[in-house]
Amino acid sequence: MITVKDLHKSFGDHEVLKGINCEIADEEVVCVIGPSGSGKSTFLRCLNLLEAITNGEVVIDGDNLADPKVNINKIRTEVGMVFQHFNLFPHKSVIENLMLAPMKVRKISNKEARKRGMDLLEKVGLAEKAEQYPSQLSGGQQQRVAIARSLAMEPKLMLFDEPTSALDPELVGEVLEVMKRLAMDGMTMVVVTHEMGFAREVGDRVFFMDEGVIMEEGDPNQIFTDPQSKRTKEFLNKIL
Amino acid sequence: MLERFSRFNWASVIDFLPNLGTGLYYTLLISVVGLLIGFILGGIFGLGRISKNKFFYAVSSIYIEVIRGTPVLVQAIWIYFALPLITGYNMASVVAGIVVISINSGAYIAEIVRGAVQSIDKGQHEAGRSLGLNQSQTMKYIIWPQAFKRMIPPLGNQFIISIKDTSLLSVILVPELMFQGRLIASNHFNAVEIYTTVAVFYLAITLSLSYILRYVERRLDVQ
Ligand SMILES: Nc1ncnc2c1ncn2[C@@H]1O[C@H](COP(=O)(O)OP(=O)(O)O)[C@@H](O)[C@H]1O
Numbered sequence: 001m002i003t004v005k006d007l008h009k010s011f012g013d014h015e016v017l018k019g020i021n022c023e024i025a026d027e028e029v030v031c032v033i034g035p036s037g038s039g040k041s042t043f044l045r046c047l048n049l050l051e052a053i054t055n056g057e058v059v060i061d062g063d064n065l066a067d068p069k070v071n072i073n074k075i076r077t078e079v080g081m082v083f084q085h086f087n088l089f090p091h092k093s094v095i096e097n098l099m100l101a102p103m104k105v106r107k108i109s110n111k112e113a114r115k116r117g118m119d120l121l122e123k124v125g126l127a128e129k130a131e132q133y134p135s136q137l138s139g140g141q142q143q144r145v146a147i148a149r150s151l152a153m154e155p156k157l158m159l160f161d162e163p164t165s166a167l168d169p170e171l172v173g174e175v176l177e178v179m180k181r182l183a184m185d186g187m188t189m190v191v192v193t194h195e196m197g198f199a200r201e202v203g204d205r206v207f208f209m210d211e212g213v214i215m216e217e218g219d220p221n222q223i224f225t226d227p228q229s230k231r232t233k234e235f236l237n238k239i240l
Numbered sequence: 241m242l243e244r245f246s247r248f249n250w251a252s253v254i255d256f257l258p259n260l261g262t263g264l265y266y267t268l269l270i271s272v273v274g275l276l277i278g279f280i281l282g283g284i285f286g287l288g289r290i291s292k293n294k295f296f297y298a299v300s301s302i303y304i305e306v307i308r309g310t311p312v313l314v315q316a317i318w319i320y321f322a323l324p325l326i327t328g329y330n331m332a333s334v335v336a337g338i339v340v341i342s343i344n345s346g347a348y349i350a351e352i353v354r355g356a357v358q359s360i361d362k363g364q365h366e367a368g369r370s371l372g373l374n375q376s377q378t379m380k381y382i383i384w385p386q387a388f389k390r391m392i393p394p395l396g397n398q399f400i401i402s403i404k405d406t407s408l409l410s411v412i413l414v415p416e417l418m419f420q421g422r423l424i425a426s427n428h429f430n431a432v433e434i435y436t437t438v439a440v441f442y443l444a445i446t447l448s449l450s451y452i453l454r455y456v457e458r459r460l461d462v463q
């Protein structure tokens with residue numbers, strides 16, 4: 001589904017991504033780990049063009065994102081993104097958060113959008129919060145709404161940028177649970193996370209990123225128990 | 241002092257109420273129309289200040305700097321007395337007054353708009369874009385409604401300033417409240433009575449506006 005070839009990204013003359021290569025298959029769940037500042041977020045943001053690609057190729061389902069003629073908005077409707085700080089729309093109720101993009105971008109009716117939104121809220125266990133505002137929800141609930149909001153566009157790929165790192169420890173589980181179910185339903189996912197339990201249980205592969213490249217990749221159990229590169233070892237020692 | 245104050249002929253003010261009423265009418269007319277146009281100008285040039293388009297940004301910046309850097313009184317006199325010498329067209333004083341209030345408040349409102357839009361977390365913009373909304377949809381449905389709420393207190397402040405600024409238009413012969421007051425006082429030597437009344441009129445307008453704005457703010461806060 002995704003092919004990345006020699007992806008480079010610079011901000012001014014600061015090169016952040018220095019040649020990323022990878023293939024991600026349909027229905028695969030890839031977890032990305034690595035030290036802060038190694039370019040994990042930037043990599044993810046290149047996959048839905050929140051950052052313009054400086055050099056190289058990113059092909060998602062046949063669309064080359066580096067092609068200047070590519071329809072950015074169409075790509076983005078097909079690639080969902082979940083942020084560390086949820087970024088729910090505070091002036092809209094939970095259900096309105098889910099209805100906005102399907103109505104304005106997909107042009108579906110209010111009734112249809114509401115029905116779909118309610119189904120998704122049901123799925124993340126928050127149907128009873130539909131009429132509340134984001135500020136009335138806990139962090140974990142907000143993140144589950146944010147996931148449902150992305151799913152409302154029926155994306156074929158979901159990107160998660162540290163979805164649980166802004167949460168109190170006791171709220172992490174409910175979000176990971178939703179993500180796990182999503183993975184079991186066959187969603188293709190790229191997840192930047194330091195939740196080793198999740199990576200081992202749900203992840204098909206782990207990428208270890210360092211200094212703008214994928215330094216090591218492999219099966220989660222192998223990476224966590226028997227890392228090959230010295231940098232991976234050092235990193236895992238620090239966080240485990 | 242109190243005794244002296246009561247010696248003035250306060251009852252005579254009643255005779256001049258029709259004239260002051262006319263003045264009040266023009267003050268309100270110019271304030272309302274001027275601020276409406278100012279709000280539109282502020283919206284346009286405020287967005288210009290955050291635009292990536294260099295030309296739009298430059299035009300907006302020049303407009304804002306020129307207006308903020310010169311006194312309203314100078315702007316009024318320039319537009320009414322100097323501009324016709326350049327263009328060859330005379331402007332009715334009321335029209336000139338509306339133009340002055342519009343472009344003056346527009347510059348300040350542009351800065352209010354810019355500040356409010358920039359104060360919205362950039363994650364909001366990214367969330368909108370990543371859902372497939374385009375730039376203008378993101379602006380319209382996500383950024384603008386949130387920014388608008390934050391604009392209300394500084395906008396209220398600017399409305400009050402602009403309403404008071406209309407009193408300066410008396411020098412370009414706009415028949416507003418202050419102009420009427422000056423006319424009456426110079427003919428009837430009742431400066432204390434008339435100017436006190438004029439001040440009370442301005443206070444009544446601005447206090448009512450403050451009250452309305454507080455009400456609007458409370459209503460929006462409920463959400
Ligand atoms: N918009 C930006 N402008 C300039 N530099 C940026 C920008 N975004 C990220 N960077 C830089 O890119 C590097 C990688 O950042 P990021 O991708 O956020 O890393 P990570 O998510 O792995 O912590 C950092 O040095 C950061 O300062």
Ligand SMILES: [Mg+2]
Nearest residue numbers: 040041042161
């Ligand atoms: Mg990051």
